[in-house]
Amino acid sequence: MTAQPTFTEQPLLEVRDFQVELITDAGIIRAVDSVSFSIHRGETVTIIGESGSGKSTTAMGILRLLPEDLAVLSGTVLIDGVDVTADPKAIDKVRGKTLALIPQDPMTALSPVHSIGSQLFEAIRIAGAASAKDKGALQARAVRLLEQVHIPTPEKQLKKYPHQLSGGMLQRVLIAIALASEPQLLVADEPTSALDVTVQGGILDLLLELQEQRGIGILMITHDLGVARLISDRIHVMKDGSFVESGDVQQIVDHPATEYTRALLAAVPVLGPWDETPAATPLTTTGAKP
Numbered sequence: 001m002t003a004q005p006t007f008t009e010q011p012l013l014e015v016r017d018f019q020v021e022l023i024t025d026a027g028i029i030r031a032v033d034s035v036s037f038s039i040h041r042g043e044t045v046t047i048i049g050e051s052g053s054g055k056s057t058t059a060m061g062i063l064r065l066l067p068e069d070l071a072v073l074s075g076t077v078l079i080d081g082v083d084v085t086a087d088p089k090a091i092d093k094v095r096g097k098t099l100a101l102i103p104q105d106p107m108t109a110l111s112p113v114h115s116i117g118s119q120l121f122e123a124i125r126i127a128g129a130a131s132a133k134d135k136g137a138l139q140a141r142a143v144r145l146l147e148q149v150h151i152p153t154p155e156k157q158l159k160k161y162p163h164q165l166s167g168g169m170l171q172r173v174l175i176a177i178a179l180a181s182e183p184q185l186l187v188a189d190e191p192t193s194a195l196d197v198t199v200q201g202g203i204l205d206l207l208l209e210l211q212e213q214r215g216i217g218i219l220m221i222t223h224d225l226g227v228a229r230l231i232s233d234r235i236h237v238m239k240d241g242s243f244v245e246s247g248d249v250q251q252i253v254d255h256p257a258t259e260y261t262r263a264l265l266a267a268v269p270v271l272g273p274w275d276e277t278p279a280a281t282p283l284t285t286t287g288a289k290p
């Protein structure tokens, strides 16, 4: 967390009684059951839960990325004050502008047949930051974005294809693509779960650094309480589509109220005191939230 959020201001994201019913071959599944939460500028709010608990459905529902005919949404989602539940087209005003998604799997999220540069140029063009005709401006902006996510020799990397970069570098490229529109709110669905722990730490550091520089709000989705405790201001613990407990990070980690949260905690390999034994703590990052 950076600048102390002023809670008198309008939240970047406000979700009230949000529900998602999925129409499947086996019947209707209530994948998200009446969840409510909010995110202000400079805050990281994490949804944590076991596989199948409804985390991604919550994120995709908020972003309105679920197929309209297979997912029935209800409740209210306000993104920077824009109600995206009342009017399906309203999401176009904010997605890729106020709001950007960092998808889970870099290998499937990027096209294998297009260079990093052309995929980044496309994101910059869609964001309206440079026109497709102005190659110089596109190149300059792309280099700046790659520098921002600490990718070395960015000019060289722009010419490469996804298979020529490591998983950690690809995840940084996805973050650069998400940043192309200078969003105020980032939704990150398991942005580090495909990465080994040392690379995970670097990506989490990067997100915290970007938050510090630009005061963005982050909705983090993870199944890993080790990740959640490092970067979150608040945590919502999800099970079977509902939040079973919510609170600030210290409260959830130190005094879990449910057996389910205790089980998630038990799954974290090392859970030492905040600033001790960094060598034994797999996800120690310099920017860890105190």
Ligand SMILES: Nc1ncnc2c1ncn2[C@@H]1O[C@H](COP(=O)(O)OP(=O)(O)OP(=O)(O)O)[C@@H](O)[C@H]1O
Binding pocket: 022, 024, 029, 031, 049, 050, 051, 052, 053, 054, 055, 056, 057, 058, 223
């Ligand atoms: N396309 C789909 N068709 C049928 N059921 C689905 C579909 N997508 C999700 N579901 C169901 O919705 C529920 C929530 O799934 P969701 O993917 O949101 O979980 P998750 O918490 O993100 O899990 P994970 O940690 O594995 O990513 C699960 O019961 C899942 O089986």
Ligand SMILES: [Mg+2]
Binding pocket: 055, 056, 057
């Ligand atoms: Mg998921």
